[in-house]
Structures are given as C-alpha cells and as structure tokens.
Amino acid sequence: MTVLSEATTTVWTAVCAYTDLLPERGACALVGRHQIALFRTFDGELFAIGNQDPFSGAQVLSRGIVGTRAGEPSVASPMHKEVFSLVTGVCLDDPAVAVPTYPIRVADGTVEVGVR
Template sequence: MKARTRWDVVCTVEDLVPDSGIAVWTKDGPVAVFYLPHRLPALFAVSHTDPFSGSNVLARGITGDVGGEPVVASPLYKQHFSLRSGVCLEDDGVQVRTYPVLLDGDRILLELPVSADQMDTQAA
C-alpha cells in the first residue's frame, strides 16, 4: 500500500536565496529548501537535519557540484549530500531524506507524508 502524501505550501519564491538554502518547518520536521537557478531543476529539498551531528543545519551548508551532482556540504563536518538522492558522497551508507518540490506560481510546495492522525482529521 502506497503511503499517503499531500502537497503543502512551505514558502514563496521571494523567500528563496539563489545558490543557497532556507529552512522551513513542516509536519514532517525541518526541511532545507535549496534554489540553484543555474540548474534544471532549480529547486531541491532535503531534511534540514545533519545525520552525523543530529543538528538542524543543512540549509546553512554550502551548495556546489561534485562530478555533476548538485550537493550541499554540511557546515559542521563538511560531508557532501546529493540534493537529488540525499546520499552522502563520503559515506554512501548515510543519507538524508529528500522531498519532491514544486513551483506553483510564486509558491513553493513540498510533497509530504500524511500521518494516520492527519488522515483521521481530514476524514472528519
């Protein structure tokens, strides 16, 4: 059975900073949204939590390109995470969660899981 999801507005285009990330709070936890205007697609979203430190810092990481792969380097221990897959380039056994992201007019939407509690609330 496929997990239920929904698209939630998390910010607007005006909130984005070119070649950088911003942190947004979602029902799934903190998420880092990155805007890389020189790439297609230009928007990426990954968990804001650095799996090596447990700190919410990835939106503050440095974006770049490693062998054609768009990445963010954690500001703490400098591991690179693929913005497409979430896999750590230095340790492929570690990864951060990625989220589908969509531009709708000037709104940025993320596809987020719907918990059982949220399904019960929506059905009521």
C-alpha cells in the first residue's frame, strides 16, 4: 500500500471554462486560500502562477502584460514592470525572486488548477 503525504497530493479545483480565458489576457481565481493568475497564450497553452507581485506585495500579476522574452512565455507586472516566466515563475529581471507556479489542465472543457 502506498501512502501519499499531504505535501505530494494535488487537489484539482475547477475554476472556469477554457473559452472564458482570452488569449494573452490574464484572469484571477481564488483556489482555497491562494490567489492564482491564469493565462492562455495564443497557441492555447495554459499557465498558472501566484497572483502576488513579490516586489510590491499587490495581487496584480493577472493584470500584467503577457508576452515572451527570449521565446519564453512571460508576464510583466503592472506595478513596476518586472517580468516573470509563466513556465518557472522566476523573475527574468531578478532571478533571485520567483512566484509560485501551479499545475493546470483542461478536463471536459473546464480549466482546473492543482494545489498541493
């Protein structure tokens, strides 16, 4: 028998329909106690990162400017314009800073976010 600890168990929460997410625009979802910024790129790929800008403390990353830097999907914070990788959560302007990333998937047309 395999026992998974709470730290490794992912709980999936439905947050919206896939079609509700507009390409290159962010949206925010409250999953448990986590504010999560959701993004859909033009090619249809989904990303989920923490919504809090670590430089200002404001919950604003879902309102950031979506783009790419060196081919990597990213979002620029609307506060001070620091750019964060949507893949890793690392700040591309200051690699010592990062935001959390969350697993995201589509099930029967519904976007689900995983929280451990």
